[in-house]
Amino acid sequence: MKQRDKTRLVHVARNHAEADTNSVNPAIVRASTVLYKDTSTLKSVRGRRERGERVFSYGARGTPTTFALEDALSEIEQGARTMLFPTGLAAIAHVLLSVLKPGDHCLLSESIYGPARAIAVRYLAQRGIACEFYHGGHEEVARRLKPETRMVYVEIPGSIIYDLQDLPAIAALLEGRDDTLLAADNTWGASGLYRPLTLGADISIVAITKYIAGHSDLVMGSVTANARSADQLCFDAGLLGQTVSSDDAYLALRGLRTASARMAMHRAHAMEVIGWLERQPQVDRVLYPPLPSHPGHELWKRDFTGANGLLSVSFKPYVTQDDADRLVDRLKLFGIGASWGGFESLAIVYPQGGVKGWSGGALVRLHIGLEDPADIIADLEQGFAELPG
Ligand SMILES: Cc1ncc(COP(=O)(O)O)c(C=O)c1O
Numbered sequence: 001m002k003q004r005d006k007t008r009l010v011h012v013a014r015n016h017a018e019a020d021t022n023s024v025n026p027a028i029v030r031a032s033t034v035l036y037k038d039t040s041t042l043k044s045v046r047g048r049r050e051r052g053e054r055v056f057s058y059g060a061r062g063t064p065t066t067f068a069l070e071d072a073l074s075e076i077e078q079g080a081r082t083m084l085f086p087t088g089l090a091a092i093a094h095v096l097l098s099v100l101k102p103g104d105h106c107l108l109s110e111s112i113y114g115p116a117r118a119i120a121v122r123y124l125a126q127r128g129i130a131c132e133f134y135h136g137g138h139e140e141v142a143r144r145l146k147p148e149t150r151m152v153y154v155e156i157p158g159s160i161i162y163d164l165q166d167l168p169a170i171a172a173l174l175e176g177r178d179d180t181l182l183a184a185d186n187t188w189g190a191s192g193l194y195r196p197l198t199l200g201a202d203i204s205i206v207a208i209t210k211y212i213a214g215h216s217d218l219v220m221g222s223v224t225a226n227a228r229s230a231d232q233l234c235f236d237a238g239l240l241g242q243t244v245s246s247d248d249a250y251l252a253l254r255g256l257r258t259a260s261a262r263m264a265m266h267r268a269h270a271m272e273v274i275g276w277l278e279r280q281p282q283v284d285r286v287l288y289p290p291l292p293s294h295p296g297h298e299l300w301k302r303d304f305t306g307a308n309g310l311l312s313v314s315f316k317p318y319v320t321q322d323d324a325d326r327l328v329d330r331l332k333l334f335g336i337g338a339s340w341g342g343f344e345s346l347a348i349v350y351p352q353g354g355v356k357g358w359s360g361g362a363l364v365r366l367h368i369g370l371e372d373p374a375d376i377i378a379d380l381e382q383g384f385a386e387l388p389g
Contacts, residue, residue, distance in 0.1 A: 005192045005305060006260045012075045013253070016068035026068040028250045031059035052231060054081075061238060065246035069253045070222075076256075077186070077204045079197050079224035083237040084244045088187060088207025091221030092116045095183050095203055096153070098236040099229075102128030104150040109165060110135040111158025111357040113185060135357055138169035145173065145180075154201075155185035156194065157296065160312055160355050160365055162289050164296025167303065171200020181229055187211075187341075191259035193306040202229040210341025211308060214255040214262055217342075218248045262343070265370055266309030272373040273366070274311065276380065282319050282387045284360065287312040309368035310340050312350075314360045316389065323387055324349045324362040330386065333371060333379040345369035345376055 003011065017026040034057055036042040045057045056064055062084075070082040085091040096119055100106055108120055110133045120131035130148075134140040141152060152174065156165050167184065174180050183203040184196035190211050196204040206212065208220035225233050267290070274286050285293060288311040289300035300307075315324065328336060334347040346367040355363055368376060 008076065009191065009260050010257055012256075013068045013072035016064055016071070026065050026250065026253070028246050029056075029063040029065050030246055031056075031063050034058055052234065054234075059246075060241060060243050062243060063246045063249075065253075066244060066249040069249040069256075072253060072256055073206070073222050073224055076192050076195075077197055077206075077224035078195055079204065079230070080227040081230040081234050082222050082224045083234055083242065084208075084249065085221040085223065085237075085242050086244060087219045088205070088209050088221035089113075089115050089119075090242070091205050091207070091223045092185065093119055094237060094240070094242060095205060095223055095233065096120070096124060096151070098233050099151050099181055099183075100124060100129045101150075103148060105130045105132065105146050105148045106151045106153060107141060107144055107149055108133050108152075109154040109156075109158060111161055111163050111355075112153065112155040113159045113187075114356075116153075116155070116185065117356070133356075138166050138173060141170050142173050149177075149180055151181050151183060153183045153185075155187075156196070157188050157289055157300075158357060160287075160350055160363060161358050162188070162287050162294070162296070162310075162312070163357060164289060164299040164303075166299055167196060167199040167201060174200075188308065188310065189304060191256060191263060193263065193308065194304050197224065197226050199303060202226050203233070207341075208252050208255075209339060211259060211263065212255050213252055213341065214259065215251075215342055216339065216344065218251050220244050220248055220252055260306075262370065263306055263308050266368060267307045269370070269373045269376065270307070270309045270311055270368040273368050273376055273380070276377045277313055280384055282315050282384065282389050284314045284316050287314065287363075308341075310365070311368065312363045312365045314363055317361055318389055319361065319387060321349070321351055321362045324364055327383045327387055328364060330383040331379055332382075333375060334366070340365075340367035342367075343370045345371055345379075 017023050048055050073082040124131050154165050181202045184201045186196050186204045187207040190206045204224045206222045277283050277286050290307045328347045328349050334345045337346045348365050350363040352362050
């Protein structure tokens with residue numbers, strides 16, 4: 001029976017728990033050493049591992065708890081295999097480092113997460129990998145593809161401004177190029193709001209730290225790969241010793257179970273707050289893909305199944321950077337913090353000129369949390385009260 005998204009989030013990978021204990025959730029298996037009953041069992045496990053099979057043979061290669069999370073993510077992202085990493089950034093680094101070699105060319109969309117950009121500029125470029133950033137849509141990709149392009153790397157929606165890319169159109173450009181992979185950072189659309197692998201990408205990266213963890217209490221990243229890219233990425237992840245703790249994997253799986261309820265509430269609260277923000281004279285516009293005013297709205301409607309609580313506010317030119325700083329300092333309910341996706345509201349200011357792909361004024365990014373929207377709006381009201389105009 002084909003399951004709908006909400007059902008799948010509740011039931012996916014539950015067989016791991018049932019097989020061991022009949023409990024609803026998997027056991028937290030804390031392990032380094034795994035014992036074998038005899039040498040022939042050890043030999044057979046080694047053989048399976050050498051053939052690329054995932055086996056519980058040593059805690060550093062994964063445990064039944066981390067395997068349960070991997071399987072859940074593979075099914076939600078509809079990929080062949082998922083690998084787990086200590087942070088979202090480590091997951092991004094793994095994809096770039098495993099695929100790209102000296103002499104290769106990599107095309108990256110301009111509004112990717114800043115530290116991902118830094119990997120390209122400060123690490124890959126120095127090792128003979130040509131990294132080129134493009135601003136705009138798939139037409140720009142078409143213009144810049146080279147025979148030596150081995151990867152197109154996108155983040156959809158892009159960081160801070162949430163610009164959207166037409167992923168199927170980019171994938172169509174790569175058809176027939178067997179050695180060029182399309183990778184997407186899917187942190188915004190995690191938990192099934194967006195499924196890059198069903199739209200032509202080979203690799204979907206998620207910072208589990210954000211909405212899947214959902215409670216601001218762990219850091220982790222995942223890479224879900226399709227059949228053509230999984231083998232090398234998995235092999236290299238093992239080779240380089242990438243793993244996560246079973247305790248964190250358990251928490252991430254627990255976060256996943258409630259993701260659809262949280263996402264719906266984040267989105268509903270965001271819409272209420274946006275209604276208020278758009279009535280404020282100082283606000284130029286709110287950047288949030290579900291709004292018809294958003295330049296990528298049609299793509300969001302076509303390719304996404306939902307939204308969350310992350311948005312940015314741009315102000316009229318007379319609101320200075322200092323005004324925006326003072327506004328954020330006055331907020332009481334909102335924490336000043338960067339790592340969105342938890343249950344709580346956050347605000348952070350991005351200075352004028354400091355956001356790639358954005359030429360307007362200062363931006364304030366808000367993460368709208370699970371607090372009562374009336375309280376969130378009341379907090380913003382007192383913060384806005386001292387803004388000019
Ligand atoms: C879009 C996106 N991708 C990746 C990351 C990196 O995740 P982590 O903080 O777990 O390294 C972040 C973190 O803010 C992010 O916003």
